Amino acid sequence: MSESDVTAIITEVExxxxELVLRSFTHDDAWRLGNLLVELAVERDLPVTIDIRKGTQQVFHAARPGTTPDNDSWIKRKVRVVYRFGASxxxxxLRAKAKGSDFNADHGLLFQEYSAHGGAFPVRVEGVGIVAVATVSGLAQQDDHALVVEALRELREAQPLV
Known part of the structure; x- marks a missing residue:
C-alpha cells in the first residue's frame, strides 16, 4: 500500500x-447493532466474532462458525486501543503506518494488550462523546472495520430525529 493510499484511507476513516455520531445509544441500541452485525455475517457466511461494550461492560457478544477464542483476544486488544486513543x-x-512507526513500540504497549488493527469502532453520541465500542474480528482488518461501519450507518439511519 502506497503512502498516498494510506493517506486517502485515513481521510475516509476520519x-x-x-459521520457516524448517534443521537443516543442505549443497551437496546447495542442489542440492535449486534443483531444487525450478526444478520450481515449470516447473510454473507462470514466467520466473525462480534462484540459491543458500553464502558467496560460487555453488552453483546456473538461468535460465528469458523472463529476461535483467539478472536476474543483480538477484540479485547482492539477495544483497549479505541478507549485509550479515542479513535477506531x-x-x-493507519496513522502509525503513515508515520512509518511501530504502534506498540512507540507507545510502550504490549501487543498482547493493545492491537491497532481494524475492527473496533467508537460509538459516539452527540454532545457526549464515546459511550461504547463495537468490534468485529475474523476478517482482514479493513473488512472487520467496514462491517462495523455498515451496521452503524444502518443503525444511525433508523434512529428518529430529535
Missing amino acids: AQEV SYLVG
Whole structure:
C-alpha cells in the first residue's frame, strides 16, 4: 500500500468517525447493532466474532462458525486501543503506518494488550462523546472495520430525529 493510499484511507476513516455520531445509544441500541452485525455475517457466511461494550461492560457478544477464542483476544486488544486513543483501531493503526512507526513500540504497549488493527469502532453520541465500542474480528482488518461501519450507518439511519 502506497503512502498516498494510506493517506486517502485515513481521510475516509476520519470522515466515517465524524459521520457516524448517534443521537443516543442505549443497551437496546447495542442489542440492535449486534443483531444487525450478526444478520450481515449470516447473510454473507462470514466467520466473525462480534462484540459491543458500553464502558467496560460487555453488552453483546456473538461468535460465528469458523472463529476461535483467539478472536476474543483480538477484540479485547482492539477495544483497549479505541478507549485509550479515542479513535477506531483501524485509524490508530493507519496513522502509525503513515508515520512509518511501530504502534506498540512507540507507545510502550504490549501487543498482547493493545492491537491497532481494524475492527473496533467508537460509538459516539452527540454532545457526549464515546459511550461504547463495537468490534468485529475474523476478517482482514479493513473488512472487520467496514462491517462495523455498515451496521452503524444502518443503525444511525433508523434512529428518529430529535
